[in-house]
Amino acid sequence: MARNTPWIILLCKFSDDPGTTALRPISDYVSFFAGNGPESMPSYWRDMSYGELDLVTGTEVTPWLQLPQKRSDHTGLNTRGDLFRWAKEAGERFGVDFGRFFGAVAFFAVPTDLFGTASEPHVVCDVLSCPAQIVQEYGHAYGLDHSSSVRNPVDYENPVCSMSSMTFGGDDEIFRQVNPTFATTWGPAGPGLCSPYIRKLGWLTGARSVEVRSNGRYPTTTTLTLSPLGDRNPPHPQVAVIEFDKPKRGTCCIEYRRGGWDRGIFYNPIVIHEVREDERAYYAGMIRPAKANVPPGGVLPSVPAGKWYVDPQYDFSLEVQAASGDGASVTLRVAPAAAAGTLSLRSIAAAKLNLSGQYSVRSQVLAGGNGSLRGRLVELLGQ
Numbered sequence: 001m002a003r004n005t006p007w008i009i010l011l012c013k014f015s016d017d018p019g020t021t022a023l024r025p026i027s028d029y030v031s032f033f034a035g036n037g038p039e040s041m042p043s044y045w046r047d048m049s050y051g052e053l054d055l056v057t058g059t060e061v062t063p064w065l066q067l068p069q070k071r072s073d074h075t076g077l078n079t080r081g082d083l084f085r086w087a088k089e090a091g092e093r094f095g096v097d098f099g100r101f102f103g104a105v106a107f108f109a110v111p112t113d114l115f116g117t118a119s120e121p122h123v124v125c126d127v128l129s130c131p132a133q134i135v136q137e138y139g140h141a142y143g144l145d146h147s148s149s150v151r152n153p154v155d156y157e158n159p160v161c162s163m164s165s166m167t168f169g170g171d172d173e174i175f176r177q178v179n180p181t182f183a184t185t186w187g188p189a190g191p192g193l194c195s196p197y198i199r200k201l202g203w204l205t206g207a208r209s210v211e212v213r214s215n216g217r218y219p220t221t222t223t224l225t226l227s228p229l230g231d232r233n234p235p236h237p238q239v240a241v242i243e244f245d246k247p248k249r250g251t252c253c254i255e256y257r258r259g260g261w262d263r264g265i266f267y268n269p270i271v272i273h274e275v276r277e278d279e280r281a282y283y284a285g286m287i288r289p290a291k292a293n294v295p296p297g298g299v300l301p302s303v304p305a306g307k308w309y310v311d312p313q314y315d316f317s318l319e320v321q322a323a324s325g326d327g328a329s330v331t332l333r334v335a336p337a338a339a340a341g342t343l344s345l346r347s348i349a350a351a352k353l354n355l356s357g358q359y360s361v362r363s364q365v366l367a368g369g370n371g372s373l374r375g376r377l378v379e380l381l382g383q
């Protein structure tokens with residue numbers, strides 16, 4: 001059964017509001033904050049949680065509430081607490097029973113501020129805020145921090161996670177040119193959350209998640225098929241998880257992003273994240289079509305088989321084995337990092353099987369498994 005988290009939406013006007021900002025009819029705000037439509041806040045969180053989170057039932061939107069304060073009374077970070085309190089007091093005067101709601105949104109009729117917090121869960125946004133930003137503030141209310149990247153471990157550096165909107169890092173060469181959002185009537189929306197944060201909120205459960213065996217230093221060579229992270233009823237797992245304790249403790253998550261709230265990420269990448277002991281998600285890298293094959297805003301074929309990723313921190317690599325013709329799944333081989341380089345038959349055979357000698361090495365290696373020589377060497381590396 002879905003967890004119900006009703007919100008109260010406080011539509012707020014300052015006393016000096018000149019009334020010149022074009023506002024929508026109240027019914028539009030009801031649709032956006034309390035409705036089931038494809039662009040609504042409840043739909044985003046329903047989809048991120050695979051139906052586990054209900055933001056529709058019990059959510060209410062007030063009429064425009066007149067605040068006694070002026071816009072100029074809010075001067076910056078130092079008055080954010082006051083700003084929310086003014087909105088809450090206006091709600092109380094209107095008769096809102098805040099005890100009935102999980103959280104509160106203060107939506108301002110003029111450009112004011114944008115933030116969210118988990119303590120007394122609340123979101124402050126305004127007429128300039130777009131869905132890609134507002135979902136991040138809801139994310140804070142549900143307990144998430146900003147996401148980041150391995151290469152530049154500061155806030156907003158994750159190119160494929162809504163907890164890095166609206167800059168999305170620009171960490172990836174393609175993301176410097178395009179943005180992972182898509183256009184809606186409320187402005188840019190998407191992308192979804194990265195898999196570490198969906199996992200942290202407890203929604204990547206059961207068959208949605210698969211663990212890749214590891215000795216703490218490198219993974220056992222494993223072939224697995226992933227469905228897109230956003231699919232509601234996937235035939236395959238949506239995240240592959242590898243635990244490491246060398247060279248440091250960390251968890252790596254592998255996900256495939258395509259369609260739905262991720263449709264702005266039009267080249268459908270396979271993305272690798274690291275979760276550190278601070279429980280934040282760090283973008284580590286991705287496998288995607290070559291830059292030359294990326295038409296701006298165009299539709300791409302699936303990531304081609306044979307493309308590699310080597311992790312910058314941990315001893316592992318990924319190779320795309322196959323992508324289904326309709327892009328509905330990708331098959332990957334997870335292996336130690338050395339599998340991504342040039343494989344020496346003799347050195348691997350000697351180290352792993354104590355084999356030596358002449359032509360017989362090849363046939364002895366192949367005799368131990370199925371498939372190609374290269375595939376067998378990668379397999380041996382992971383043992």
Ligand SMILES: [Zn+2]
Pocket residue numbers: 116136137140146
């Ligand atoms: Zn934020």
